[in-house]
Every structure is written in C-alpha cells, then in structure tokens.
Amino acid sequence: MASNTISLSISSNVAASKNLNSLQSRRFIAPPTISFPAKSIPGELSFSSTSLSRSPVRAAASQLMNDQRSLASSPTTVDVDLGNRSYPIYIGAGLLDQSELLQRHVHGKRVLVVTNERVAPLYLDKTIDALTRGNPNVTVESVILPDGEKYKNMDTLMKVFDKAIESRLDRRCTFVALGGGVIGDMCGYAAASYLRGVNFIQIPTTVMAQVDSSVGGKTGINHRLGKNLIGAFYQPQCVLVDTDTLNTLPDREMASGLAEVIKYGLIRDAEFFEWQENNIEALLARDPAALAFAIKRSCENKADVVSQDEKESGLRATLNLGHTFGHAIETGFGYGEWLHGEAVAAGTVMAVDMSYRLGWIDESIVKRVNKILERAKLPTTPPESMTVSMFKSIMAVDKKVADGLLRLILLKGPLGNCVFTGDYDREALDATLRAFSKS
Amino acid sequence: MASNTISLSISSNVAASKNLNSLQSRRFIAPPTISFPAKSIPGELSFSSTSLSRSPVRAAASQLMNDQRSLASSPTTVDVDLGNRSYPIYIGAGLLDQSELLQRHVHGKRVLVVTNERVAPLYLDKTIDALTRGNPNVTVESVILPDGEKYKNMDTLMKVFDKAIESRLDRRCTFVALGGGVIGDMCGYAAASYLRGVNFIQIPTTVMAQVDSSVGGKTGINHRLGKNLIGAFYQPQCVLVDTDTLNTLPDREMASGLAEVIKYGLIRDAEFFEWQENNIEALLARDPAALAFAIKRSCENKADVVSQDEKESGLRATLNLGHTFGHAIETGFGYGEWLHGEAVAAGTVMAVDMSYRLGWIDESIVKRVNKILERAKLPTTPPESMTVSMFKSIMAVDKKVADGLLRLILLKGPLGNCVFTGDYDREALDATLRAFSKS
Numbered sequence: 001m002a003s004n005t006i007s008l009s010i011s012s013n014v015a016a017s018k019n020l021n022s023l024q025s026r027r028f029i030a031p032p033t034i035s036f037p038a039k040s041i042p043g044e045l046s047f048s049s050t051s052l053s054r055s056p057v058r059a060a061a062s063q064l065m066n067d068q069r070s071l072a073s074s075p076t077t078v079d080v081d082l083g084n085r086s087y088p089i090y091i092g093a094g095l096l097d098q099s100e101l102l103q104r105h106v107h108g109k110r111v112l113v114v115t116n117e118r119v120a121p122l123y124l125d126k127t128i129d130a131l132t133r134g135n136p137n138v139t140v141e142s143v144i145l146p147d148g149e150k151y152k153n154m155d156t157l158m159k160v161f162d163k164a165i166e167s168r169l170d171r172r173c174t175f176v177a178l179g180g181g182v183i184g185d186m187c188g189y190a191a192a193s194y195l196r197g198v199n200f201i202q203i204p205t206t207v208m209a210q211v212d213s214s215v216g217g218k219t220g221i222n223h224r225l226g227k228n229l230i231g232a233f234y235q236p237q238c239v240l241v242d243t244d245t246l247n248t249l250p251d252r253e254m255a256s257g258l259a260e261v262i263k264y265g266l267i268r269d270a271e272f273f274e275w276q277e278n279n280i281e282a283l284l285a286r287d288p289a290a291l292a293f294a295i296k297r298s299c300e301n302k303a304d305v306v307s308q309d310e311k312e313s314g315l316r317a318t319l320n321l322g323h324t325f326g327h328a329i330e331t332g333f334g335y336g337e338w339l340h341g342e343a344v345a346a347g348t349v350m351a352v353d354m355s356y357r358l359g360w361i362d363e364s365i366v367k368r369v370n371k372i373l374e375r376a377k378l379p380t381t382p383p384e385s386m387t388v389s390m391f392k393s394i395m396a397v398d399k400k401v402a403d404g405l406l407r408l409i410l411l412k413g414p415l416g417n418c419v420f421t422g423d424y425d426r427e428a429l430d431a432t433l434r435a436f437s438k439s
Numbered sequence: 440m441a442s443n444t445i446s447l448s449i450s451s452n453v454a455a456s457k458n459l460n461s462l463q464s465r466r467f468i469a470p471p472t473i474s475f476p477a478k479s480i481p482g483e484l485s486f487s488s489t490s491l492s493r494s495p496v497r498a499a500a501s502q503l504m505n506d507q508r509s510l511a512s513s514p515t516t517v518d519v520d521l522g523n524r525s526y527p528i529y530i531g532a533g534l535l536d537q538s539e540l541l542q543r544h545v546h547g548k549r550v551l552v553v554t555n556e557r558v559a560p561l562y563l564d565k566t567i568d569a570l571t572r573g574n575p576n577v578t579v580e581s582v583i584l585p586d587g588e589k590y591k592n593m594d595t596l597m598k599v600f601d602k603a604i605e606s607r608l609d610r611r612c613t614f615v616a617l618g619g620g621v622i623g624d625m626c627g628y629a630a631a632s633y634l635r636g637v638n639f640i641q642i643p644t645t646v647m648a649q650v651d652s653s654v655g656g657k658t659g660i661n662h663r664l665g666k667n668l669i670g671a672f673y674q675p676q677c678v679l680v681d682t683d684t685l686n687t688l689p690d691r692e693m694a695s696g697l698a699e700v701i702k703y704g705l706i707r708d709a710e711f712f713e714w715q716e717n718n719i720e721a722l723l724a725r726d727p728a729a730l731a732f733a734i735k736r737s738c739e740n741k742a743d744v745v746s747q748d749e750k751e752s753g754l755r756a757t758l759n760l761g762h763t764f765g766h767a768i769e770t771g772f773g774y775g776e777w778l779h780g781e782a783v784a785a786g787t788v789m790a791v792d793m794s795y796r797l798g799w800i801d802e803s804i805v806k807r808v809n810k811i812l813e814r815a816k817l818p819t820t821p822p823e824s825m826t827v828s829m830f831k832s833i834m835a836v837d838k839k840v841a842d843g844l845l846r847l848i849l850l851k852g853p854l855g856n857c858v859f860t861g862d863y864d865r866e867a868l869d870a871t872l873r874a875f876s877k878s
Contacts, residue, residue, distance in 0.1 A: 109842055154593060165664045170840040193632075195838045196659060196670045197750070220635060225604045231635045232671065311636070399634045401609040403548050 078299040081307040085235040095242040099133040105237040107199040108172030114187035115178040116147040150336035160190040174199040180206035181213035188219030192234035205245040207257025211298035216306040227327040256341025264301040270416030321409040322348030328394040345378035354432040360412040520746040524674040534681040538572040544676040546638040547611030553626035554617040555586040589775035599629040613638040619645035620652035627658030631673035644684040646696025650737035655745040666766040695780025703740040709855030761787030767833040784817035793871040799851040
C-alpha cells in the first residue's frame with residue numbers, strides 16, 4: 001500500500017548539536033548528541049530528512065549569545081521555498097518597531113488589519129504605526145473580531161468581507177492578520193477569497209501561530225461538523241514574528257503552543273525533542289533566547305516540509321501528528337473549550353499509544369512523550385465526556401480520510417520517525433479509543 | 440499610463456472566413472471577408488490576436504455539415520492551456536449520453552452533483568447515469584439549490600458544504616456543477632474551498648454558462664454590496680457542453696447568453712461579430728449548427744484570453760466589456776430581477792456610448808451594437824429606477840478599481856478592438872451615466 005503510507009526519518013547533525021551545546025551558558029542544558037540514522041522501512045514510501053540544511057541553526061545559536069537589542073536590529077530569517085509563492089519568516093524581538101520590514105511587503109495603498117478583541121488593545125496601534133510610519137500614502141482600516149476558536153466560522157468571516165467591501169478596498173490592497181491561529185486562518189481565507197485573492201501578511205502573536213498556523217499557507221474556517229473543513233491553500237507575502245508579543249500571552253496559551261513545538265521533535269527532529277526535554281521549563285518561563293530558538297527551529301522544520309509538499313499530498317500530513325484525535329476533541333467537546341494545542345497534546349498521547357499497541361515504537365518513547373507534555377502542563381487524556389462513538393463519527397469526516405479509509409500519522413521506529421498510513425490494524429485504533437474514552 | 444491601459448486588436452483570417460462561408464448551405468449567411476489588421480495605438484500596451492490559431496474553426500465548420508448523431512459520437516474539443524491546470528472543453532450534441540467522456544475526469548469514488556430546482560428534474564438523472572454507467576464503484580450524492588442569481592450567496596453556498604460534510608466526502612471526491620452560471624460559480628467556489636480544494640467538473644446547461652462562466656476558472660458568490668466579490672480562481676478538470684440541454688432553455692435565458700457571444704465579437708473578433716449579424720435569428724431559433732459554431736468560437740476566444748492571463752492582471756479584464764455598468768444594474772436593481780446577460784447588454788450599450796463620446800469609435804459601431812442587441816431581444820437601456828448616484832456608488836467597489844481609479848473596458852478603433860484603461864476623460868463617463876439614468 002505504498003500510496004497510503006509515507007515514512008519519515010531524520011538523522012541528527014553533529015555540527016548542529018555542537019551549536020546547541022553553546023547554549024549551555026544561558027539557562028539551557030545541552031542536548032545529548034545521539035544520532036538516529038535515516039532508516040528505510042520495507043513496503044513504505046520513505047522520506048529522509050538527512051539533506052535538510054541545518055546551517056540556519058548555527059546562525060540562530062550564535063545569535064542567541066547576543067542581547068535582545070541585537071536581535072531587534074537584525075531579525076533571523078527562515079525562507080519558505082515555494083517557487084513564485086516563496087516568502088520569508090522574520091523572527092526576532094522588537095520587529096514591530098522596524099517599520100521598513102513590514103512596509104517592504106505591503107502592496108497598494110490600502111491595508112486591512114484583522115485582529116481580535118484581546119490583541120487589539122495590546123498591539124493594534126503599534127501595528128498601524130509600523131505600517132504607516134514615514135509612509136503617509138498608506139491608509140489602514142481594521143476589523144476587530146471576537147476572540148476564540150468558537151468564532152472561527154462563516155458568520156465571523158463575513159464581518160471581514162463586510163469591512164473590506166464597505167471600505168471599498170480594491171485588488172491592490174493588503175490584508176494583515178494580527179493575532180493567534182484563529183485570526184491567521186480566518187484572515188488568510190478572507191484574503192484568498194476577497195476579490196478572488198489579495199495580498200496577505202501574517203503577524204502571529206501566539207507561540208501556536210508563530211511555530212505552526214501562520215507558516216505554510218493553510219487557511220480556513222470550521223464547520224459545526226468538523227475543524228478547518230472550508231478553506232484554501234494561500235501563501236502570505238511574509239510572516240513577521242515579533243517575540244516581544246509573547247510577553248502578554250497567557251500561560252495556558254503558551255503551553256498550548258508548545259504542543260506543536262514538541263510535535264516537530266517527535267515526527268522528524270529527535271535532536272530538537274531532546275533539547276526540549278532539557279529546556280521545557282525555560283520555555284515555560286519565557287526565556288527569550290530559548291523561545292527564539294524553539295520558534296526558529298520549528299519554522300525551519302515546517303518550512304522544509306511545506307516546501308516539499310505544499311498541498312499536502314503526503315509528507316505534509318505528518319505535521320498533523322495527534323491532530324486527528326485532537327480535532328475530534330475540539331469538535332466533540334465544543335470549539336473553544338480546550339485550546340487547539342491542549343487537544344493536540346491529548347491527541348498526541350493517543351497516537352503514541354496506538355503506535356505502541358501496533359508494536360511500532362518502544363515503551364520508552366510513550367513514557368517520554370507523556371512526561372514532557374505533563375511538564376509542559378498540557379493534558380494527556382481527552383475530556384471525560386468524549387466517547388468512543390464521538391471519536392469515530394467525528395474522525396470519519398477528517399480531511400485525511402481517502403476513499404473511506406482513515407489515514408493516521410503514527411510514530412514508527414526510533415524517536416523522530418513517523419508514518420502517514422491507512423495500513424494499520426483496526427483493532428489497535430479501537431483499543432486506543434477504548435483506553436482513552438467511555439464506550 | 441501604460442500600466443493602466445491595454446489595447447486589443449484582431450486581424451481576420453481569410454482561411455477561417457472561407458470556412459464560415461461553407462455554412463451558407465444551411466441557414467447561415469456568409470460573413471463578409473473584410474480584414475482589420477492589428478494596429479498599435481501610441482501610449483497603450485497593445486495585445487494583438489493575429490497569432491491566435493483559427494484552425495479549430497475549420498474542424499467546427501466541417502463538423503457542422505454532418506448530422507447531430509455524428510456530432511454526438513465525436514465531440515469538438517477546445518483546449519484551455521494553463522500548464523498543469525489545463526483542461527478540455529467538450530462541445531457537441533448528446534455528450535451526456537457518452538459516459539466515458541465524463542468518467543475519464545472523475546477522481547475518486549464519490550461525486551457530488553450541485554444543481555438547482557429547475558435543472559434537476561430535466562438532467563439530474565441523466566447526469567447520474569452518465570457518471571455511474573458501467574462504473575458501479577462510483578456513488579453520487581446531489582444537492583439541489585434554489586434557482587436564481589439572488590441565491591448566489593453565502594447562505595446557499597453553506598448548503599453545498601453541509602451536504603458534502605454530511606455525506607462524508609473526502610479529498611478524493613469530485614464536485615460536478617450541473618446548471619447555469621450561478622450553479623457553476625457556486626459549485627466551483629465550493630470545490631475550491633471544500634477541504635481546501637477538490638476536483639471539479641462543469642456541465643453548463645445555459646448558453647451563458649457554455650460560452651462564458653463555465654470557462655476560465657472564475658468562481659464565487661455575490662455580496663449584498665456587489666457581484667462576485669468573494670471567490671477564487673479555480674480551474675475545472677473539464678467542461679462538458681451538451682448542446683442538447685439548450686432545448687429546454689427559456690427564450691429569455693437564450694437571449695441573455697447571446698449578450699456574451701456578441702461581446703467576443705466586439706472586443707476581439709470582428710469577423711465573428713459580422714457572422715452574428717448575419718445569423719442572430721438562426722441562433723435565437725436554436726439552429727443546432729449555428730449554436731454549436733457560436734459556442735465553439737466563443738470558447739476559443741475565451742480560452743485564448745484566459746491562457747494568456749489566468750488571474751486577470753490585464754488582458755482578461757477585456758472580457759468584462761459592459762460588465763461594470765452591468766454589475767451595477769444587477770446590484771442596484773436587485774439580483775435576479777434582470778438576467779446577467781440582460782444587464783450586460785445594457786451595460787455594453789453604455790460602454791459603447793462612452794467610447795463614442797471619447798471620440799474612440801465611429802457612430803456606425805454604436806448603431807450596429809444597438810441593432811444586434813435589439814434583434815437579440817436584449818435591453819439597450821438600464822432599468823428606469825437606476826440613478827447616476829446608484830451607478831457611481833456601486834461601480835466604486837468594482838474589482839477593476841485599483842488604488843481608487845476605476846478602469847473600464849471601452850472600444851477604441853475599428854470593430855474588434857478594445858482597451859482596458861483608467862485613462863479617460865471623467866466627463867465622458869458622467870455624460871454617459873446622465874444619458875442613461877436619472878440624476
């Protein structure tokens with residue numbers, strides 16, 4: 001079943017590990033330099049990440065040795081290579097103070113900032129200032145949406161269209177998403193659809209959005225029957241990650257974002273996972289250098305995957321480890337009751353449990369995953385109200401179902417290896433669902 | 440102002456004209472073989488259509504000499520050349536009886552047919568039969584929408600998503616649009632957005648959809664403040680034009696479609712316009728050979744334009760002759776009160792009037808346009824309730840406004856030449872609005 005199965009493995013890079021070690025002088029503990037060579041699994045389509053250039057990591061590590069001011073004046077850049085849809089991700093402290101960075105990517109004279117009630121009082125004025133400073137020809141409109149996953153729907157999306165049309169924005173305008181993943185997804189889909197497509201910039205203000213949702217062009221809204229079922233692949237002009245915006249992020253949101261950071265380690269970057277095991281408390285304490293490194297390394301992993309598979313024909317699906325179970329939790333428990341990363345965390349534990357039941361991973365990985373998620377103060381079981389039949393009926397409309405077959409991302413082999421497959425024993429799935437929810 | 444102005448001209452092709460003459464044996468009158476050489480206008484970006492291959496016309500002309508059964512067994516094909524998004528338009532009588540033609544373009548095992556209350560009783564069973572005959576693995580769902588432009592909105596679109604999600608259609612499904620332009624636009628946008636994009640086939644059943652809206656990948660819905668403001672560029676796998684479906688088309692719909700046929704002649708194909716002047720009654724009487732020829736020649740013109748400018752950065756906008764005024768009529772008078780082609784007809788007269796006021800065309804063209812539209816039983820003035828200020832406020836949100844400047848498609852030079860420009864005397868626009876509507 002080659003077409004249903006994709007295996008992904010990674011071998012660590014000693015040079016990069018040495019650079020990670022240089023972080024020791026701060027609050028970091030150096031990761032062990034254990035290496036997992038790429039391994040091909042018979043009968044599965046295999047992608048190896050050994051050719052992934054780790055050179056940007058070196059830049060990040062040395063940069064971390066400098067102070068925040070130096071970061072502000074010279075952002076780290078991760079390039080997402082997608083031909084004529086390529087774009088940069090700028091990462092650093094104080095980037096919203098660097099107006100030329102943002103203005104470089106604004107097309108036309110009109111901008112619509114899409115944000116929410118929580119972010120607007122904190123960063124809207126600063127963003128408008130960055131867009132207009134020394135650039136009096138640009139006028140900025142804004143639309144402030146209610147905050148939360150439960151508003152990521154067609155009714156809220158229409159408010160963006162209403163504002164754009166009432167403001168008579170034309171095809172040469174630029175939409176700017178200022179906020180977390182919900183704002184980025186909705187603003188991106190609005191930009192993809194308004195006048196059949198206008199320019200678009202992402203300014204993510206949560207860890208979740210900075211390491212995942214704002215990178216890669218997936219945009220969309222939820223349907224009452226499932227998450228992200230309506231949307232578009234639509235790439236931004238640039239992503240601007242000002243790590244200073246994390247200073248106002250609630251603890252629960254911080255932990256939620258770390259679920260995606262942990263995911264990158266599990267599916268393709270064992271060395272990064274080991275670094276996280278040594279630095280999870282520094283991340284939770286918002287150590288700026290630790291955060292900047294984790295964001296950059298996450299974006300590099302995501303950019304590498306997206307560059308190889310923009311429209312998710314295979315490899316990209318591996319970024320959804322834990323998401324099929326997680327989306328079922330979000331949909332079944334009610335959008336917004338749990339944060340996305342909280343649901344992904346519980347979903348990751350379920351995917352890891354199932355991988356273990358299939359005999360695909362060692363018990364030590366199960367334990368390490370549970371432990372790091374607990375340390376990150378993330379849930380490791382779904383809400384009690386979730387039943388086996390709720391999981392099954394919601395997972396049946398997952399986007400990864402193909403011709404009736406539910407494909408899942410599961411771990412297989414040493415840490416840092418995963419498969420995307422519909423070729424698994426159904427009994428293992430049932431056993432996992434029974435173990436984690438009421439029948 | 441080169442960036443705001445595009446000029447388009449065409450020179451006729453004597454060989455093609457000779458083939459047109461061969462139609463004389465039927466109800467056609469041969470067009471004169473007058474030639475308009477491509478002319479470049481100083482200060483304007485000029486596109487010449489002299490390189491447009493007219494060879495398919497020869498095939499069509501000889502085919503027209505055969506009977507309907509022969510057409511059914513061997514459809515005429517017009518290719519839309521868009522790299523990896525290229526697709527064929529099949530044109531002929533009885534194509535819905537040729538199941539292999541349709542099945543060749545179905546991906547996956549699940550199909551959703553999107554149609555409306557008027558078309559479903561006529562062609563839904565036939566379409567389902569064509570999709571499933573000899574192909575028992577394919578299952579077909581259908582969603583039947585209310586009929587009319589006034590339902591081309593987000594509420595109706597949601598019914599398509601609801602049906603797709605409730606039916607648990609996955610990414611390997613195919614959406615089929617069965618109906619006129621409204622169905623094609625909505626189904627196409629739904630296909631573009633459902634799970635961020637699924638396969639899509641157009642089966643247009645009106646002249647309007649067959650010659651215009653189903654070709655070229657423009658999809659979308661209306662907003663209460665303007666037409667087609669929300670949508671996507673999304674190309675189908677194929678377009679299947681079964682001319683037999685026109686046998687059930689109401690006269691008013693037939694005339695509406697001819698407004699777009701006439702447009703192709705005016706903007707880029709003088710010879711085709713002259714053919715129409717000689718054959719407009721044959722078209723209204725639904726002479727099958729005349730219809731097949733007009734549809735094919737229209738699709739060739741559209742495919743040629745779209746291949747050069749898929750995303751409407753310039754040339755493609757010329758297909759919107761009369762549409763800026765026309766959209767204002769549709770929006771201001773109420774969606775669905777007038778058919779799209781009726782509004783375009785009145786809008787074309789206004790664009791031609793303005794071109795004449797600017798001194799860009801001879802009075803003879805004004806007269807010929809009015810005459811052919813009257814013979815086609817199309818309106819040549821907007822509804823009486825339209826005022827100058829209604830036109831102005833609605834036109835201000837037109838998609839062709841760029842940085843506040845309204846660009847229009849206007850005729851300039853001999854018949855078959857047009858420009859897309861924001862560089863015109865505002866007085867001429869005001870004079871046209873005053874001449875055609877209350878102040």
